[in-house]
Amino acid sequence: MVKDTQDFLGRHKNLAALAAFALLGLISWLDYNTGVEVSFSIFYLVPVSLVAWSSGLVNGLAMSVVSAVVWMLMDHVIGGRVYTSPTVAYWNSLVRFGFFTVTAVSLAVIRRMLGRERESSRLKSDMVSMVSHEFNNSLITLNLVSTLLREYDGEAVTEERRKLYAILENTSRNLNQMIKNFLNKARLEAGKFVLDVQPTELRKIVCGVVDTASPLSEAKGITVSTNFPEGVIPVKCDPDAIALVMNNLIGNALKYTPQKGRVAVTIAPVEGSKNRVRISVEDTGIGIEKNDAKAIFSGFYRADGGKSSGKGFGIGLKVARDLVEAHGSRIFVESAPGRGSKFTFELPVWEEAAGN
Numbered sequence: 001m002v003k004d005t006q007d008f009l010g011r012h013k014n015l016a017a018l019a020a021f022a023l024l025g026l027i028s029w030l031d032y033n034t035g036v037e038v039s040f041s042i043f044y045l046v047p048v049s050l051v052a053w054s055s056g057l058v059n060g061l062a063m064s065v066v067s068a069v070v071w072m073l074m075d076h077v078i079g080g081r082v083y084t085s086p087t088v089a090y091w092n093s094l095v096r097f098g099f100f101t102v103t104a105v106s107l108a109v110i111r112r113m114l115g116r117e118r119e120s121s122r123l124k125s126d127m128v129s130m131v132s133h134e135f136n137n138s139l140i141t142l143n144l145v146s147t148l149l150r151e152y153d154g155e156a157v158t159e160e161r162r163k164l165y166a167i168l169e170n171t172s173r174n175l176n177q178m179i180k181n182f183l184n185k186a187r188l189e190a191g192k193f194v195l196d197v198q199p200t201e202l203r204k205i206v207c208g209v210v211d212t213a214s215p216l217s218e219a220k221g222i223t224v225s226t227n228f229p230e231g232v233i234p235v236k237c238d239p240d241a242i243a244l245v246m247n248n249l250i251g252n253a254l255k256y257t258p259q260k261g262r263v264a265v266t267i268a269p270v271e272g273s274k275n276r277v278r279i280s281v282e283d284t285g286i287g288i289e290k291n292d293a294k295a296i297f298s299g300f301y302r303a304d305g306g307k308s309s310g311k312g313f314g315i316g317l318k319v320a321r322d323l324v325e326a327h328g329s330r331i332f333v334e335s336a337p338g339r340g341s342k343f344t345f346e347l348p349v350w351e352e353a354a355g356n
Contacts, residue, residue, distance in 0.1 A: 016054035020047035020063060024070060031074040041096055044071055045103055052104035053111055060104030068097035139175055146172070170215045180244055181319045188322045195241060195326055199234040199350040202242070202267050202279065209246045210265070216254050217263070224254075227266040233277055234350040241323045242347070248316035249281040249343050256341075257285035275349050282342040288335040297321045297331070 024047040031043075044067040052060025072093040075081050083089055146168045153161060184193065203226070210217075210224050217224050246265075253263045261284040270276040288296065296317050321331050324345045335341035 016050055017059075020050040023047045023050070024063075024067060028070045028074050031071070032078060041071060044068075044096070045100065048100045048104055049107055052107040056111075057105060057108035060108055061101060064097055064100035064104050067100055068093050071096055135175075135179055139172060139179070142168075142172060166215045166219070170219070173212060173215075181248070181315050184241075184244060184319050184323065185315055188319070188326075193326065195238040197236055197238055200237050200239045200242065201232055202235055202277070202347075203228045203232070205239060205243045205246055206250075206265050206267065209243065209250050212247075213250055213254055216251075220254065220257070221260045222254055222257055222263055223261075224250075224263045224265070227264065227268070229268060233267075233269065235277055235347040236350045237327055237347050238323075241326070245320045245323050245345075246279075246281075248320040252316060253281050253283035253285060253341070253343075257283045261285060270346060276346045277349060278344060278346050280342055280344040282340065284340045287337040287339050288333065288341055289337055293333055293335065296333075 024044070027043045027046070048060060048063045048067050051063040072089055075089065075092070081089070146165065150157070150165055157165075206226055206228075210226065213224075216222075250263065250265065257263060263281065263283045266278075266280045266282070268278055270278050298318060317331075324331050327347060329346050331343055331345045333341060333343050
């Protein structure tokens with residue numbers, strides 16, 4: 001909201017200046033007509049603030065002078081307020097000018113700092129996008145070479161070599177997931193992420209993620225179960241975004257679940273509602289401390305237990321949370337150390353399906 005207001009005022013400085021002088025005229029007229037008994041001094045800050053925010057410090061200071069002079073005219077010269085000494089009116093005007101100036105300077109400094117922060121954020125997002133793009137190109141080449149080697153080996157591939165290919169595929173998948181997380185995080189922070197909402201069959205997304213993650217689950221001997229409703233329930237979402245959410249949630253569940261553990265993915269209608277479905281990913285992993293339950297969604301944060309159980313940057317859950325919130329929902333986590341974790345969120349049913 002602040003960013004949008006700043007952008008609008010920055011693009012329409014002349015309009016802001018006209019609005020400020022119109023407000024100054026209205027305030028001075030009200031000040032004069034209400035007489036000396038009703039104080040309107042505080043309202044003179046409105047045009048000062050508007051000019052300082054839209055046009056910078058110099059114009060803000062100029063408006064401070066104009067507002068202080070207009071106040072004195074309305075209060076003493078035209079308004080006819082009598083003081084014990086003529087200098088009192090000038091002193092009061094000087095004090096008000098001081099307040100106006102402090103306000104103008106503060107707003108100009110805040111605006112400059114916000115501008116620098118936005119520029120820094122833009123440069124960071126551009127850098128992340130560029131590095132991720134180049135890294136993704138290298139990863140595509142790596143996958144292509146791995147595929148060619150596998151085809152070259154044909155049926156004669158040894159068991160040891162098959163294990164090495166599985167390691168390459170798993171590593172490639174993890175790196176690809178990290179790239180997607182970084183790119184989407186940059187887009188979300190830059191406000192460039194736009195949802196492509198359409199009717200989506202969630203079970204296909206879940207099955208695709210489970211199949212892709214099968215090398216990791218098989219290597220660790222983890223049983224992955226899926227529980228779906230009998231009939232297909234199309235949901236209203238961006239399939240690519242939700243696929244990334246499920247990749248992060250299921251990937252984390254596999255990463256932090258020890259050997260021979262279990263991961264369950266469930267899709268079910270919300271009880272008492274025909275218009276929403278609930279998606280949950282539950283594991284028998286290491287669990288999360290209560291103090292870490294909120295922090296894990298902040299980005300670049302990993303709980304102490306997680307650092308020793310798997311590699312990563314700690315941004316997957318933040319990206320998942322932001323993408324789910326972009327759909328108007330929230331992710332909830334239920335967990336305890338040593339007792340596994342359960343991540344849950346809801347999505348709306350596609351309207352036509354709900355109507356049927």
